[in-house]
Structures are given as structure tokens and as C-alpha cells.
Amino acid sequence: DTAVSQTPKYLVTQMGNDKSIKCEQNLGHDTMYWYKQDSKKFLKIMFSYNNKELIINETVPNRFSPKSPDKAHLNLHINSLELGDSAVYFCASSQVMAGADSPLHFGNGTRLTVT
Amino acid sequence: AQSVTQPDIHITVSEGASLELRCNYSYGATPYLFWYVQSPGQGLQLLLKYFSGDTLVQGIKGFEAEFKRSQSSFNLRKPSVHWSDAAEYFCAVDNYGQNFVFGPGTRLSVLP
Numbered sequence: 633d634t635a636v637s638q639t640p641k642y643l644v645t646q647m648g649n650d651k652s653i654k655c656e657q658n659l660g661h662d663t664m665y666w667y668k669q670d671s672k673k674f675l676k677i678m679f680s681y682n683n684k685e686l687i688i689n690e691t692v693p694n695r696f697s698p699k700s701p702d703k704a705h706l707n708l709h710i711n712s713l714e715l716g717d718s719a720v721y722f723c724a725s726s727q728v729m730a731g732a733d734s735p736l737h738f739g740n741g742t743r744l745t746v747t
Numbered sequence: 748a749q750s751v752t753q754p755d756i757h758i759t760v761s762e763g764a765s766l767e768l769r770c771n772y773s774y775g776a777t778p779y780l781f782w783y784v785q786s787p788g789q790g791l792q793l794l795l796k797y798f799s800g801d802t803l804v805q806g807i808k809g810f811e812a813e814f815k816r817s818q819s820s821f822n823l824r825k826p827s828v829h830w831s832d833a834a835e836y837f838c839a840v841d842n843y844g845q846n847f848v849f850g851p852g853t854r855l856s857v858l859p
Contacts (some may be wrong), residue, residue: 636790665847673785673835675849722790735781736839736847738790 635659638723638739645713646747653708653742655723663687664706665736666698667722675722681706682728713746720744751840751850759856760828768823768853770838779841780821782812785852786834794836797821808832833857 638655645651657664665688666678680688681700695711706723723739752771760766772778779798783791795806802814812823821838838850 673852673854675791675837675852677847724791734841735793735796736783736791738783738792740788740790 636723636725636737636739638721638742640742641740642743642745644745644747647713647715649713650709650711651713651744652710653721653723653744655706655708655739657704657723657725657737659725659727659737661725661727661737662703663726663728663734664700664703665724665726666706666708667724669720669722669741671719679706679708710744713744715746718744718746751838751848753836753838753850753853755853756851757854757856759858761858762830763827766823766825766828766832766855768836768838768855770821770823770850771819772821772838772840773819774840774842777814777816780812780814781839781841781847782806782810782821782823783837783839783849784808784834785837791837794823828855828857830857830859 636657663682665680667675669675678692679698683703684700697709700706720741720743722741724736726736727734750773754769781796782794784794785791794810795804797804797814805811810825814821835852835854837852840848
């Protein structure tokens, strides 16, 4: 009964490849997010979707393309992977976009290593 | 500029000692405030949150945090640390629906 699940947990690939990370939440939340955590543990938002609609799109290279087929799923596709893309990517969800009663619930992360 | 700061990158305490992790924010108004914990290889887990009312909030695992408006601070405390508390701790703000902004994190090590 995992609340936010993302797959795979580990992803090792070579430069130039295309890869996807999948995320699903069973909390009935309206909003989902992708965060990137770098090697210094710094967390930065990449995207957020509310009811399948893109809300936040930070300054992320357009090689990164999120897709939300329904409000329970938010996948991340990355084209032409680069060394600098190596990081841990976290999916998260919240009940609504704002409010203290709407904290983030995180998946366990996907560690992406680009060689 | 709007920001969340955690002045301590790494803190080491002995098991059974008290703990205080600092967090400061710079926003025009009081945002919603959170503390999250990240154990090695895991996602982030919510410890506690503050949005209004009593400035001392209780969380899970015996943690509490105190909001001080005059200092723009939301420090996390625990009276007696356990070895299992060793983890990375993140302070975060919800900037009225714009997005969650996380501080840089404080790594806690616990000595036996």
C-alpha cells in the first residue's frame, strides 16, 4: 500500500541515451511533482502538475519532458542524457497546490547515474 | 530574495543529548513551514508543520519545532536523540501555493 511509488530505484545508463522514470500515487492527490536532488543533497523543483495540467516548469532543459496520463501518474522522460543529469529524482504528491494541510508526500527516489 | 537557510551543514551529537536544528526564512509574510527527514536511500518524510496558532508544534518521533516571527525562524528540537535519528533534515516553506522551497539540509550524526 505504498503511497507514492516510483520506478526504477536505480538507473545506470550511458550518455546520449533516452530513459524514463515512472511515478504513481494512490493517495487521491490532485498535484504531483518532480524534484531533483544533487550530490550535495540540494532539492530543486523541476515540474508540478495539477489534475494533469502543467503548473510549474522551472528552468529545466527541454530534454526533460514530464507526462501525466491521469492525476495518479506523472512520468519523466529524459532525452540525450548528459553526465550532469546524474542525481536522485524524487516524485512527490500533495492534496492540493497550496496550504499547510497539503504537505508533500515523497517517493523513495530514483538514483540516475550517467556514464 | 526569498530563501530558506539552514546555517548548519553537519551536526554531531551524542545519543541521549538534546538537539536543535536551525532554520531561517526570508519571505514577506509568514509562509507555511515544514520539517522533513531523509534517511539514507529513502525519500523525505514529514516530521511536522506549522501554519497558524500555537507557535510550538509537535511532530512525529518526539520532535517539536518553534516558530518565532520576530526572528523568521522555525527551529527543530528534540530533548533526547536516538541513534536512529541520524539522517538529513530539511526545512521547507510553502510559498502560498507557488511551490515548496527547501533549505539546503542539515546532516545529523549521532555518536553512541
